[in-house]
Amino acid sequence: MANFLFYAFAFFTVATAAGVVASKNAVNAAMCLLLSLVGVAGLFVALNAYLLAFLLLLVYAGAIVALFLFIVMLLDMKETESRGFGKLSLAAIILAAGLLVTGLSTLVARGHLDTGNPALTPALGTDIKLYSYQLFTTYLLPVQVMGFLLLIAMLGVIVLSKRWEGSDDVT
Amino acid sequence: MTSATLDHYVLISALLFAIGLFGVLLRRNTLVVFMCLELMLVASTLALVAFSRFNGTMDGNVFVFFILTVAAAEVAVGLAIIVALFRKRQTIQLNELNSLKN
Amino acid sequence: MTMLSHAIFVLILPLVSAAIIALFLRRSGGAAAAVSTLTAAAIAVISVILALHNERFTASTEWMRLGGLVISLGFKFDDLAALMLVIVGIVGLCVHVFSLGYMHDDPAKARYFGGLSIFMFSMLGIVFADNLFMMFIFWELVGFSSYVLINHWHEKQSASDASKKAFIANRVGDFGFLLGIVMCYWLNGTVSLTELAAKGEAHTLVFSTLIPLFLFCGAVGKSAQLPLHVWLPDAMEGPTPVSALIHAATMVAAGIYMLCRINVLMVPAALDVIMWTGTATALYAALCAITQSDIKKVLAYSTLSQLGFMVAAFGLGSLSSTHLHGTEAHTVVIAAGVGAAMFHLTTHAFFKALMFLGSGSVIHGCHHEQDIFKMGGLRTRMPLTFWTFTIGVAAIIGFPYLAGFFSKDAILYLAFEKNSAVFALLALTAVLTSLYMVRLWKLTFLGTPRSDHASHAHEGGLTLTLPLVFLAVLSLVAGYTAFYPNVFSGVFEHIPEAHGSDHTIIFITSLGVMAVGASIGYFFYKSTPTDTLADKVPGLFAALSAFRNAFDGAYGYYVAKIQQRFALFVNFFEQIFLAGLIVRGLAGFVGLCGLGARALHVGNLNAYVYWFLFGLVALWLFATGVL
Numbered sequence: 001m002a003n004f005l006f007y008a009f010a011f012f013t014v015a016t017a018a019g020v021v022a023s024k025n026a027v028n029a030a031m032c033l034l035l036s037l038v039g040v041a042g043l044f045v046a047l048n049a050y051l052l053a054f055l056l057l058l059v060y061a062g063a064i065v066a067l068f069l070f071i072v073m074l075l076d077m078k079e080t081e082s083r084g085f086g087k088l089s090l091a092a093i094i095l096a097a098g099l100l101v102t103g104l105s106t107l108v109a110r111g112h113l114d115t116g117n118p119a120l121t122p123a124l125g126t127d128i129k130l131y132s133y134q135l136f137t138t139y140l141l142p143v144q145v146m147g148f149l150l151l152i153a154m155l156g157v158i159v160l161s162k163r164w165e166g167s168d169d170v171t
Numbered sequence: 172m173t174s175a176t177l178d179h180y181v182l183i184s185a186l187l188f189a190i191g192l193f194g195v196l197l198r199r200n201t202l203v204v205f206m207c208l209e210l211m212l213v214a215s216t217l218a219l220v221a222f223s224r225f226n227g228t229m230d231g232n233v234f235v236f237f238i239l240t241v242a243a244a245e246v247a248v249g250l251a252i253i254v255a256l257f258r259k260r261q262t263i264q265l266n267e268l269n270s271l272k273n
Numbered sequence: 274m275t276m277l278s279h280a281i282f283v284l285i286l287p288l289v290s291a292a293i294i295a296l297f298l299r300r301s302g303g304a305a306a307a308v309s310t311l312t313a314a315a316i317a318v319i320s321v322i323l324a325l326h327n328e329r330f331t332a333s334t335e336w337m338r339l340g341g342l343v344i345s346l347g348f349k350f351d352d353l354a355a356l357m358l359v360i361v362g363i364v365g366l367c368v369h370v371f372s373l374g375y376m377h378d379d380p381a382k383a384r385y386f387g388g389l390s391i392f393m394f395s396m397l398g399i400v401f402a403d404n405l406f407m408m409f410i411f412w413e414l415v416g417f418s419s420y421v422l423i424n425h426w427h428e429k430q431s432a433s434d435a436s437k438k439a440f441i442a443n444r445v446g447d448f449g450f451l452l453g454i455v456m457c458y459w460l461n462g463t464v465s466l467t468e469l470a471a472k473g474e475a476h477t478l479v480f481s482t483l484i485p486l487f488l489f490c491g492a493v494g495k496s497a498q499l500p501l502h503v504w505l506p507d508a509m510e511g512p513t514p515v516s517a518l519i520h521a522a523t524m525v526a527a528g529i530y531m532l533c534r535i536n537v538l539m540v541p542a543a544l545d546v547i548m549w550t551g552t553a554t555a556l557y558a559a560l561c562a563i564t565q566s567d568i569k570k571v572l573a574y575s576t577l578s579q580l581g582f583m584v585a586a587f588g589l590g591s592l593s594s595t596h597l598h599g600t601e602a603h604t605v606v607i608a609a610g611v612g613a614a615m616f617h618l619t620t621h622a623f624f625k626a627l628m629f630l631g632s633g634s635v636i637h638g639c640h641h642e643q644d645i646f647k648m649g650g651l652r653t654r655m656p657l658t659f660w661t662f663t664i665g666v667a668a669i670i671g672f673p674y675l676a677g678f679f680s681k682d683a684i685l686y687l688a689f690e691k692n693s694a695v696f697a698l699l700a701l702t703a704v705l706t707s708l709y710m711v712r713l714w715k716l717t718f719l720g721t722p723r724s725d726h727a728s729h730a731h732e733g734g735l736t737l738t739l740p741l742v743f744l745a746v747l748s749l750v751a752g753y754t755a756f757y758p759n760v761f762s763g764v765f766e767h768i769p770e771a772h773g774s775d776h777t778i779i780f781i782t783s784l785g786v787m788a789v790g791a792s793i794g795y796f797f798y799k800s801t802p803t804d805t806l807a808d809k810v811p812g813l814f815a816a817l818s819a820f821r822n823a824f825d826g827a828y829g830y831y832v833a834k835i836q837q838r839f840a841l842f843v844n845f846f847e848q849i850f851l852a853g854l855i856v857r858g859l860a861g862f863v864g865l866c867g868l869g870a871r872a873l874h875v876g877n878l879n880a881y882v883y884w885f886l887f888g889l890v891a892l893w894l895f896a897t898g899v900l
Contacts, residue, residue, distance in 0.1 A: 006175040010183050017187055017210055020203070021194035029203045033210065036187075040213050043183065046175065047224040052235050056216075059239050064209065064246050071250050072202055075257050092196050092883050099893060100189040107185065113177045113225075121227035125220070134233045146240045153244035160251040192889075195882055204878075265878045 006046050013039030026072045030065055037061040049125035180221035187214035201253055201263040205246070212242050276328045280348050283319045283358075284397050287312050291390035294383055302382030306373055309386035313362075313369035316393060320362030324355040324761075331467050333403050342458075349403030349466055352763025353615065357400045357530050360619055361523050363747075364626045365393055367740035368518040371630050374736030375514055375637055385425055385512065392418035392519060399527050405454045405464040405488075408531065412450065412491065415524050416443040422519060423511035435507035442504040446494015453487030457538065460484065466534060473537040485543035488535050489550075496528025496580050499554045503824050505577055506561075509569040513633030516569060521576050521629050522622035529583045529618050533611045544610075548588025552698050555581025559705035561821040563712070564814060566804065567643050568632045571713045572625070575669065578702060579621050585699065586613040586684040589691050612768040613687050617680035620751050624668040624676060627744035631662035634737050635717060638730040645713060646802050650722035654730045657738050659718050661745040666714045668748040670707040671787045678783065679752035686779045687769050700786050707790025712798045720800030 016039060019032035037060050044053035115121070124130055135143055187210060194207025216235045223231025257263050290312040298305040333347020369389065376382050395418050398411030416439075424436035458464050460479040461472065472478040492498065497505040508520050519525070532547070558577035565571045590610020636643055638655050652659045668677040681703065688696035722728035732738065754765050770776075798805045807814040873884070 003174050006179070010179070013183065014186050014190070017190045020206055020210060021190055021197065026200055026202055029206055033206050036210065037213065040187075040217055043180070043217060044220055047180070047220050049220050049224065049232055049235075052216075052220060052232060055236075055239060056213075059243060060209075060213070064243060067246060067250060068202065068206060071254060074254065075202070075263065088883065089196070089879070092886055093193070095890065096189070096192055096196060096886060099890065100185075103185060103189075103893075104182065107178065107182055113181065115177050115225040118174075118176070118225060121225060123224065124227065124229050125224060125232050130229050131233060131236075134229050135236065138230075139233055139237075142237055146237060149244050150240065153248050156248045157251040160248070160255050192886070196879075196886065201878075 002046065005042070009039050009042035009046065013043065027069070030068050030072060033068070034061050034065045037065065047125065048123035051128055051131060052125065177221055177225040180225075181218060184214045184218035184221065187211075187217065199265045201256075201265055204265065205249055205253070209242060209246065212238060276323060276326055276350070277330060277332050277348065279319055279323050280350055280401060283316055283323070284348075284394065284401060286315060287390045287393035287397065291387050291394060294387040294390060299383050302379070302386075305383035305386045306376075309390050310366075310369040310373060312390060313366045313393065316397070317362040317366040320358045323350070324359045329355070329763075331403055333465070344406045345404060345465070346407050347403035347465075348401045350401065352761050353530070353533055353611075354400050356615060356619065356761045356764050357526075358397070360526075360622045361393070361396050361400060364522040364622055364744075365389075365396075365518060367626060367630065367744055368514045370736055371517070371633065371740045372512075372514040374734050375633055376512060379512075381425065385422070385515075388418055388421040388425070389515075389518070392422065392524070396523050396527065399530065403466055405457065405466070405535075408534070409447070409450060409454060409491075412447065412495065412527070412531075415527060416440060416447070416495075419443075419508070419519050419524060422515040423508050425512055425515070426510070429510065431507075432510040435504070435510040439504040439508050442497075442501045443494045446490050446492070446501050449487045449490020450494070453484055453490065456481065456487060457484050466537075469535075470537050478537065480538070480540050482540050482542045485535065485538050485540060486546060488538070489532065489543065489547055492528030492532050492584070493550065494528075495531075496525045496584065497554075497577055498528075498550050498581065498584055499557060500824060502554060502558070502577055503828060506570050506573045509567070509573050513569065513629060513636060516573070517626045517629035517633065520573065521625040525576065525580055526583075526618050526622060529580070529587065529614055532584070532587050533615060536611055544588045544590065546588070548585050548692070548695060551581045551584030551586070551588055552695050552702075553581070554578070555585060555702045556698055556705075557581075557820075559702045559709065560817055562709040563705065563806065564804070564817045564821065565709075566646055568635065568645050568648075568713065568717060569629075569643060571645070571709060572629055572632060575628075575706065575710065576625055578706060579617070579625065579669070582681070582684055582699065582702070583614045583617050583621070585695060586610055586617060586687060589613075589684075589687045589695065610687070612764060613680070613683040615764050616683055616754075616768050620668065620676035620680040620748070623744055623751050624665045624748040627741060627748055628662060628665040628669070630737075630740055630744065631658050631665060634658045634733050634741065635662075635730075637733050637737065639724075639726040640729075642724065642726045645716045646804070647724040648717045648722070648727045649720040649724075649800055650718075650727060651730055652718045654722075654727075655732050657732055658741065661741040662718070663714065664745045664748055666710050670710050670791060671703065671783050673784065674752070676748045676750070676752035679754075682779055682783055683768050683770070685783060686775065689775065689779060689782075690769070700782060703783065703786040704790040704793075707787050708794040711791045711794030715795055715798060716800060723800070723802050 013036050016032045016036040020029050020036060023029045023032060037056060041053040041056045041061070044050075044056060191207045191209075191211035191214060194210065195204050198204050198207065216238050219231040219234055219238075221231075223229065253263060260267070290308050293308055294305045298308065329351045331347065331349045331351075333345045335343055335345045337344040369386075372385070372389070376385055379385065392415065395411050395414035399408055399415060402408035402411060420436045420440045423439055424433055426432050427436075454464055457469075460481055461469065463469060463472075469478065494501045505520060505525070509516055511520075555578045558574045558581060562571050562574035562578065565574060587610040590613070635648065635651060635655065635658060638651070638658070639648060642648065664675070668675040671678045671681045685696065685699060685703075688699050722730075754768065757765065801808070804814065
């Protein structure tokens with residue numbers, strides 16, 4: 001059963017991710033991103049990282065994608081896609097595709113990442129106390145830096161969205 | 172069906188990353204480019220958690236916290252820039268945002 | 274306190290004084306003068322204590338170690354150092370006290386006293402130095418202090434030119450000095466004087482003619498021997514007390530002191546060169562002094578001449594080594610040169626400082642008039658200066674039983690024993706010495722005043738006259754070795770003393786030369802506003818003046834024609850290669866890189882993503898080992 005769920009979620013994630021790239025409408029793209037995140041959350045659950053799965057849904061899907069949607073709605077653009085690709089674009093796409101195929105095929109054919117039996121290695125992600133222990137001892141400095149980062153980001157957003165006198169803005 | 176091993180998770184992560192990269196290369200709408208960027212970040216978190224689970228350590232799991240925070244901050248600031256840009260230039264098509272050229 | 278700590282204190286004290294003056298007392302000249310003079314007094318007192326205590330020591334500490342080369346700083350306090358220390362201390366104190374009065378109205382008094390303090394520090398460093406590197410360091414410092422002090426009135430172009438000339442001439446000599454030090458280190462593995470002496474005792478010293486000759490170059494520069502003598506007459510641009518201290522008594526004597534210190538490295542060939550250089554300098558300077566009209570210039574040439582005497586005395590100390598047996602006699606004979614040279618250095622320090630300070634008193638009294646043809650009649654107006662100056666003149670011309678008499682006799686005796694040609698030349702120089710000194714004395718003090726300033730001259734204050742009296746007393750008694758306590762026996766036991774018939778010959782010779790020179794000087798020169806020699810025998814006067822200017826002219830020609838052209842030639846290459854190719858080339862290259870990097874910023878966001886992809890590919894290739 002677990003295996004089946006893994007494959008289901010995996011396929012779902014990849015399919016909706018392709019949808020993000022392919023959809024013409026920006027709102028559609030945002031929706032597909034949301035679904036893709038749900039898929040990844042499912043994969044996290046399969047990896048026994050329950051807290052992280054919820055966090056992903058709350059923060060990423062709940063806040064970030066919502067923010068994206070706000071901005072998409074705010075900017076309200078017309079659809080001006082479908083203009084074909086330039087030569088350089090095409091070359092880059094082919095190169096990236098080639099890399100992808102090579103990488104994936106190598107991975108599938110020869111990749112055997114050496115790990116122990118997953119049934120025997122303890123699933124540490126289930127215990128919330130371990131998260132907090134690590135965060136407050138080994139990773140204390142990054143936590144403080146993150147706090148600082150968020151402060152600066154907030155200040156940055158406020159400064160960036162200010163309207164200055166004499167600016168000829170549309171909205 | 173064979174059970175999911177580390178290889179499978181890494182494969183999924185690589186696929187997601189590649190799809191995100193394609194999106195960044197191909198799309199011309201800045202917002203969609205941004206979304207694909209987030210996709211790439213998610214792919215890296217997936218890889219981290221997978222490694223952490225199969226090696227029996229906590230480090231990968233904890234790192235996801237930081238990635239999440241950084242992604243949030245980055246999205247906030249990035250979107251603020253995009254909005255400010257739109258106010259100025261009335262467009263967010265990438266090929267029209269080229270005033271730094273020459 | 275131990276004697277070593279006394280010595281360290283004496284050395285460091287003037288440095289501290291100079292630092293205090295430089296940092297805090299720049300504007301308060303009076304306070305600077307007080308600090309400096311008190312320092313000089315302390316140095317004088319402690320020097321005497323150190324000398325009388327009769328404890329001789331050496332001590333050293335390692336300062337720098339560069340691979341196998343060790344540069345250490347240390348004290349070598351033997352009888353020679355003690356004697357020099359007392360001279361420097363006493364003359365230094367007299368000059369400081371004199372400067373209190375002489376420089377009283379000078380606006381830059383603080384700078385002057387700071388320079389004096391730095392000079393005391395540097396000179397004491399040379400006196401105490403126990404190895405040649407340390408001596409070289411302080412040698413350069415003394416040159417620097419001399420530069421600062423000559424340049425005291427730097428608004429005058431002639432003063433700045435003179436200070437530069439002094440420094441450059443010294444530098445040329447120092448180059449030779451440094452070569453000598455390096456060579457000594459290379460051949461002997463050490464530059465420490467104690468170790469060299471020990472090697473000399475053990476007969477393991479490596480001798481080479483070049484080492485003492487190169488080291489002598491330093492003395493040629495510092496003690497102003499031919500051909501690097503050109504700076505000393507020009508150095509009279511500095512204030513008179515500076516001339517007294519530095520350019521008469523102590524700094525120029527440092528060359529002699531250094532020669533005595535490297536006694537152990539001497540070889541007969543080098544000593545011959547030294548002897549002839551000294552003799553030539555003595556005679557040349559005496560000939561130049563006859564035509565001078567500036568009171569300080571006469572004294573400067575007189576100093577040059579006396580320095581020549583000292584150097585010749587040192588050089589004479591070897592000539593009989595060839596026919597005495599073995600190296601033991603060799604060393605004894607060399608030491609005789611040390612004794613005579615140091616004895617004359619001591620007496621010369623006292624009477625020359627006296628005469629310079631006396632001339633300072635005269636200049637001060639005549640309101641900064643230095644031309645002797647505008648003086649005259651000062652005997653009645655400045656009696657104390659007159660009598661002390663007379664004692665100084667008598668000492669230098671070798672008046673019997675005064676200081677100069679004994680020291681000059683010692684040198685003449687040495688010359689008489691060793692080399693008749695040198696003896697004849699030195700005797701001739703002694704005649705000329707008496708001639709020009711009596712000329713100076715007569716024109717300055719006797720007769721009637723020849724200018725307004727002279728007729729209104731007056732004696733200076735106590736600070737100007739006390740040092741004169743003190744130095745006059747010393748000039749009277751310094752010739753009697755019995756006057757000195759036994760502490761200087763290491764030096765004075767080597768003074769050659771004539772006995773028997775030799776004694777009579779020398780006595781008569783010195784009396785004779787003195788009498789001949791003095792009478793010519795007294796009776797030939799009239800107290801006229803112009804030089805009597807120029808009036809009566811203009812050809813001779815012109816010849817002597819040309820002789821004097823020959824060296825300056827030669828150097829001027831060399832610098833202007835040869836050196837300048839070479840410098841321009843080298844400059845051309847420097848502009849092309851160094852400034853153009855390397856400096857601007859490097860800057861241009863960096864600029865090009867910047868331009869290249871700038872070209873990447875196209876403004877198109879997609880382009881940046883493509884670069885990102887390119888980086889990814891590179892990383893990929895690197896990871897798979899292709900790259």
